[in-house]
Every structure is written in structure tokens, then in C-alpha cells.
Amino acid sequence: MTATHRGAAPSVAIIGSGFGGLAAAIELKKRGFDDLVILEKADDVGGVWRENTYPGAACDVPSPFYSYSFEPNPRWPHRFSRQPAILDYIRGVVDTYDLRRHLRFGAEVSTAAYDDATSRWTVTLADGSTLEVDVLVPAVGQLSRPAFPDIAGRDTFAGPAFHSAQWDHSVDLAGKRVGVIGTGASAVQFVPELQAQVDHLDLFQRTPPHIVPRMDRTFSPLHQRVFEKLPVTELAERATWYAVVESLSIAWVYSRPLARAVRALSRAHMKRQTKAKPGLFEKVWPDYPVGCKRILFSNDYLPALARPNVDLVTERVTAITPTGVVTADGTEHPCDVLVWGTGFKATEFLAPMEITGRGGRRLAEVWKEGAHAYYGMTVPGFPNLVVMYGPNTNTGGGSIIYFLEAQARYLGAYVEQLAAGAGALDVRSEVEQAYDQEVQAELSGSVWSQCTSWYRQPDGRITTNWPWIGAQYKARAKFRAADYEVVAR
Incomplete structure (x- = not known):
């Protein structure tokens, strides 16, 4: 739809050209707002799907659901698409919507x-x-800045060393001894790829993830033609996977029996996949409630750990030397190459940008005890600042694109209110504070409060996740003019 504007159309700057930034731009253009610029620090679009090019990089949400509802893609090569296909999809969206x-x-x-x-x-x-x-409109995401643990001697390693999100493809790993620190979502994907080519791989694990089967498949040309000719079939695939991944959120939030079923599925899968190496299951089976950390989908990670050229090291890493990794038992594990699979600074929202609002208030100061925003988007004292994928809008089980589309609609309605005569809107502090208290009260008793993860700050506050299911976010995150005060006309 196209809005009828009584005043001059507001100008908009969007920071970032990943799924969030593009969703924002498309929604604004659909509503008739064309005075916008998308600021991208790199030389291409794509966000995390441009940056993460490590071997095996893929999405762990099925592509028919991990895509815009308004732009289905009948040509996905796999149900769980790889990074190149997702980046191609994003580039195609940019061209289709004249961005x-x-x-x-x-x-x-x-x-x-x-x-x-x-x-x-x-x-x-x-x-x-x-x-x-x-x-x-900052749309820089929660997973854009690589994190490195504070380990003594980290910068002294003499060989090639790089983070999974900054993969150095010039390094030949064939026949090398490789050390991998971290066993999160990225490592679960690239470790099997490395195992097949390196001489030896030491994988340093702090806490293991729950792993469930990855129900992947190749979409044949016949599948793709059916999706293309009968769009209802792709819609059915999307709806099915929406139900499957949303059921994970339901398990974490509402249903202990369903959570127990997911745990049983994970345990059976992990037992079966580790039986080739005695003692491996005991090392990889988590000791925390299922769902507390991100659950991972894989059919080849655990079999890779069972191969003769892989050692899973569970002793704590205490130091890095020029030639290897030292663990708490005093052992130095020699490495030719070091790969950091240690995730992202997910709780440091919008850093390192310095943002100041009314009266020169610094956002970093406002958020010094933890980021918070009304539906993850607006912050008192910062008029006309609307964040995409902001605090407490991550999902423990679903597709973030589902959330981003809801946020884009909120942004569109917000900008329409500005165009109707409100020059600047500031969310009422009592409205945002009541909302944040409700969210944090729910999160404090959630499964995510029961272990250490990238969902939580060091003090225990959970600043990343939405505490309920995706459908509730979509239903609740509606722009209401009464939630805001007009600070300029």
C-alpha cells in the first residue's frame, strides 16, 4: 500500500544491508517512502551471509522459512541452504525491489x-x-562482531590464526595440524569440512551443544518446477517448517513434556553418532537443560569427532603459545593453524558506533547495565531511532526473518506517523520501562537463565532473546501513537 503524506516525507538512513536493513527499506518503499539511503561498510550486501564464508557455512533454519514471506524462492538448491545460495537470494531481492x-x-x-x-x-x-x-534505522544485527576469549598469549601464535567469520581462504589446511577453539553453531558446520582435509585436528570444547538430526535434502529440478508452477506447495513447505521450528520455542517456553521429547531425540541421535569412539558421548553430552544454549542441527559433526585424526579436548584452555594451545592440565597441543570458532559479541548492541540522543545522552551510557528497547526497536531519549534486530528480539527456535518483517511493519507505521505531522517521536519512558520489566521477569525464570551462553551478559541479564514465541511478537509489536510523545512537529 502507499501512504498519503500530509507533510514532507521523512528522510531515512538505514545502517546495514543484511536481511534486517533490506526488510526495512522494502517496507518503507512499499508505503511510498523513497527518500532513503542504505549505508553499508563493505562493498556488497548480505550482512552475516557476506561475511561468513567458512567451509560448510549454511543456515540451520529451512530456506522456505528463512526467507521473506513476500519473496518466496522456488529455486532453493537445498532445504537448509548454503551460504552462496543465501547470498545470491539477498542480491536478487536487492534488484527485484530496486534497492x-x-x-x-x-x-x-x-x-x-x-x-x-x-x-x-x-x-x-x-x-x-x-x-x-x-x-x-540501525540494522547491524546481533551477530556481526566476532568475539575472542581473553586467553593469555592469544596474539603470540606464530602460524595463521583467524576467526570463523573472517576465514582466511589463502591458508592451505591440507596435511596440517589444526586447533579449533569453540564448539558453537559455526564450528559444528566447519569441523567436518576440516576433518576431511587436515592431518590432525584438536577441537577445544568448553561446553557442548545439544545436537538433533538435520533433515536436509536436495531440491531437484522437479521440486523446483513444482514450487514454481504451484506456489501453494512452497507455501505448504514454509508453513510446515514454521510449525516445526516454532515448536522448539513452545518447548522452551511452555511445554516441559515437549522439551523432554526434544532432549530424548537429541540424546538418541548423539548416542548413535558417537558409538564408533568409546567415551566420546560422555564428552559431548551437555549437562544443562535442553534449549538453554542454542540447539544445533547436524548429521556429520559427531561422526567427524569420532574419526581417528580428531581429538576432542575438554580441559580448559589457559594459554596460547607461538606453537600451540596450552590446557589446564599443563599439556601443550601443537598446532600449525589456529581457528577461533568463538561466536560474536551479541550483547554489545550497536557497538562500536557512538550514538547520542536528546541532551547529548550517550546510548552506551543508557545501556551500560544492559541493552533494552521497546519491542527491541525504540529507546526513550532517542527520538526517531528505530533499531532492527535489537535487544530481546532474537528467537530461541524460529526464523529471525519472521521477526524482522514484524519490525519492518512497525517501522513503516512509525514513519507514516511522522509524515502525518509528528516531526519526531520519543517512546514514553514509563511505557518502555514497563515493557522491559515484563520481558525481564519472564526471562529470569526461563530456560535461558540456567546456563552461560551468548544469550546472557556476564551479570546474568538476558538481552538477546524474546521470551515468548514468534507469533506473540508479531501480534504484540504494533505501533501505537499513544506509546510516544511528540517532541517536534
Whole structure:
């Protein structure tokens, strides 16, 4: 639909060209707002799907559901698509929705400051250039900045060393001794790829993940033609997988019997896949409730650990030397190459950008005890700042794109309110505070509070996850003018 604007259409700057930023841009254009720029620090679109090119990189949500509802893709090569196919899909969306002319590459945002006098945002880029806009939409995601553990000697390793999100494809791993630190979602995908080519692999595990079968399949040309000619079939596939992955959220939030069933499925799968190496199951079976950490889908990770050229090391890593990794038992494990599979700084929202709002308030100061925002999008004291994939909008079981589409609709309604005469809107602090208290009260008793994970801050506050199911977010996250005060017209 196209909105009828009584005033001048607001100008909008979107930071980031991943799924969130593109969803925001498409929704605004559908509503008739064309004065927008998408600022992208890299030279291509794609977000995490541009950055993560490690061997085996793929999505662990089925592609018919991990895609925009308004842009189905009948040509997916697999049910769980690999990184190149997802990046191609994103590039195709950019062209289909005429977004390329709004893109500005090589535009890394350093600071953004709200001007009380003009009610506009001044955005400063790394090259020193600036631009002014009415609305600022950071869409940099929760998984965009690689995290490294604080281990003594980390920078002293003499051989090639890199994070999984910054894979060095120039390094030949054939015949090498490789050390991998971390056993999260990325490692579960790249470890089997490495095992097949390296001479020896030491995998250093802090806490193991629950693993369930990955029900992947290749979509043949016949499948693709059926999806293309009969779109209802792809819609049915999407609906089926929506139900499957949403059931995981239901298990974590509402149903202990369902959670027990998922745990039993995981245990049977992991037992079966580790029987080739005695003692391996005991090392990889988690000692925390299922769902507390991200559950992972794989059919080849555990068999890779059972191969003769892989050692799973569960002793704590205490130091890195020029030639290897030292564990708490005093053993030095020699390595030619070191790979960090240690995740992302998920709780450091919008860093390292410096954002200041009304009266010069720094967002980093407001969030010093933990990020919080109304439905993850708006923060008191920061008018016309609307965050995509912000605090407490991650899902423990579903597709983040489902959440992003709901947020894009909220943004669209927000900008329509501005165009109707409200020059700047600031979410009422009592509204945001009541919402945050409700969310945190629910999370404090959730399964995610029962172990250490990237969902939680060191003090235990959970700033990433939505505490209920995706359908409830979609139903609740509706723009209401009464939740905001007009601070400029």
C-alpha cells in the first residue's frame, strides 16, 4: 500500500544491508517512502551471509522459512541452504525491489547524533563525511562482531590464526595440524569440512551443544518446477517448517513434556553418532537443560569427532603459545593453524558506533547495565531511532526473518506517523520501562537463565532473546501513537 503524506516525507538512513536493513527499506518503499539511503561498510550486501564464508557455512533454519514471506524462492538448491545460495537470494531481492540505487557502499558509520534544535540525526562516517536524516534505522544485527576469549598469549601464535567469520581462504589446511577453539553453531558446520582435509585436528570444547538430526535434502529440478508452477506447495513447505521450528520455542517456553521429547531425540541421535569412539558421548553430552544454549542441527559433526585424526579436548584452555594451545592440565597441543570458532559479541548492541540522543545522552551510557528497547526497536531519549534486530528480539527456535518483517511493519507505521505531522517521536519512558520489566521477569525464570551462553551478559541479564514465541511478537509489536510523545512537529 502507499501512504498519503500530509507533510514532507521523512528522510531515512538505514545502517546495514543484511536481511534486517533490506526488510526495512522494502517496507518503507512499499508505503511510498523513497527518500532513503542504505549505508553499508563493505562493498556488497548480505550482512552475516557476506561475511561468513567458512567451509560448510549454511543456515540451520529451512530456506522456505528463512526467507521473506513476500519473496518466496522456488529455486532453493537445498532445504537448509548454503551460504552462496543465501547470498545470491539477498542480491536478487536487492534488484527485484530496486534497492541498489539506495545503497552506499564503503560507508562505515562512526557516530550518529540527534540534534534537539533541528530534530534530525547527523551521521558521521569513518571517512569523515556526514549526512543528515530525519530517521535513523540501525540494522547491524546481533551477530556481526566476532568475539575472542581473553586467553593469555592469544596474539603470540606464530602460524595463521583467524576467526570463523573472517576465514582466511589463502591458508592451505591440507596435511596440517589444526586447533579449533569453540564448539558453537559455526564450528559444528566447519569441523567436518576440516576433518576431511587436515592431518590432525584438536577441537577445544568448553561446553557442548545439544545436537538433533538435520533433515536436509536436495531440491531437484522437479521440486523446483513444482514450487514454481504451484506456489501453494512452497507455501505448504514454509508453513510446515514454521510449525516445526516454532515448536522448539513452545518447548522452551511452555511445554516441559515437549522439551523432554526434544532432549530424548537429541540424546538418541548423539548416542548413535558417537558409538564408533568409546567415551566420546560422555564428552559431548551437555549437562544443562535442553534449549538453554542454542540447539544445533547436524548429521556429520559427531561422526567427524569420532574419526581417528580428531581429538576432542575438554580441559580448559589457559594459554596460547607461538606453537600451540596450552590446557589446564599443563599439556601443550601443537598446532600449525589456529581457528577461533568463538561466536560474536551479541550483547554489545550497536557497538562500536557512538550514538547520542536528546541532551547529548550517550546510548552506551543508557545501556551500560544492559541493552533494552521497546519491542527491541525504540529507546526513550532517542527520538526517531528505530533499531532492527535489537535487544530481546532474537528467537530461541524460529526464523529471525519472521521477526524482522514484524519490525519492518512497525517501522513503516512509525514513519507514516511522522509524515502525518509528528516531526519526531520519543517512546514514553514509563511505557518502555514497563515493557522491559515484563520481558525481564519472564526471562529470569526461563530456560535461558540456567546456563552461560551468548544469550546472557556476564551479570546474568538476558538481552538477546524474546521470551515468548514468534507469533506473540508479531501480534504484540504494533505501533501505537499513544506509546510516544511528540517532541517536534
